[in-house]
Amino acid sequence: MEGIVVKTTGSWHDVRDQEGNLHRCRLKGKFKIQGLKVTNPIAVGDHVQVEFENQHGTGVIYDILPRQNYLIRTSVKHPEIGNMLASNIDQAILVVTLVQPKTSLGFIDRYLVSAETFRIPVVLVVNKVDIYNNQQIKELNAILQLYLGIGYMALATSFTENTGLAELSTQLGRKISLLSGHSGVGKSTLLNLLVPKGKQKINPVSDFSLKGVHTTSFAEMFALGPDSYIIDTPGIKELGLMGIGDEELSHYFPEMRALMGLCKYHNCTHVHEPKCAVIEAISNTVPESRYLSYLSMLENSDNRR
């Protein structure tokens, strides 16, 4: 049987078959991702081949079909080991907040770079706009302008005031979308508003922990409608990039990519070289904060491998 992994919880994986039925499966064999070390050899979104075991009705995944794309991250502590967020996605929805918690521009830019390595379109969602003060509203508008200017889709949302939710819903379309961002930004809350009531599981936002907060522990794919799916993921604290060389990094900044070939030196790193088209475009088509993110990623290049 062929199916799609819709939930991974350590040693058990839920696989959805073509008829929409779920099967609990184990993974058999060793799987590698282009020679990278990963904590999870299988991810939500993977297309897999399954063999049924016995009267228990459980399955064994014996093959993972080639992935169209995947998002992978590393931690600062273990830069050489990656963790796959999801695979075979059509777009990524990056949910951020300016307060409770604060998401930095550096984090946004690292996420965008990792999505650009597979040219995965990203929708930037700035959530909880209901609690922003005047200063934060200004910051919000600047961020929306910044990323819309580069060509990303960006919108403001609030679940309490019902802001931007219809817009977000139209962005989803007949696609597989991945929701990611820091813990507490409101991913699962947004997902619950988008997933039709009948299709939600009993406890779609995961267990209620002792601290009284809903925290998602495992990535899981939900159906929104025909050919329309959304993947909720646990919050990510830090986002180390994996497998990106210094010389290719600027290709993953679309506004810098547009200037490729205009620098004097073909192998320009856009740091100190004379007649560099990127440096000349800073504060013009290359926003300063983006260039600073670029420099910071270059400096931390040891963390990317």
Ligand SMILES: Nc1nc2c(ncn2[C@@H]2O[C@H](COP(=O)(O)OP(=O)(O)OP(=O)(O)O)[C@@H](O)[C@H]2O)c(=O)[nH]1
């Ligand atoms: N004021 C306000 N609070 C929100 C909004 N969206 C979500 N919240 C609250 O933010 C808290 C965290 O929301 P979750 O949806 O659990 O966040 P999450 O991103 O799924 O977090 P993890 O699962 O830990 O990654 C909850 O108390 C929500 O009620 C919003 O638009 N405005």
Ligand SMILES: [Mg+2]
């Ligand atoms: Mg959650």
Ligand SMILES: [Zn+2]
């Ligand atoms: Zn240059």
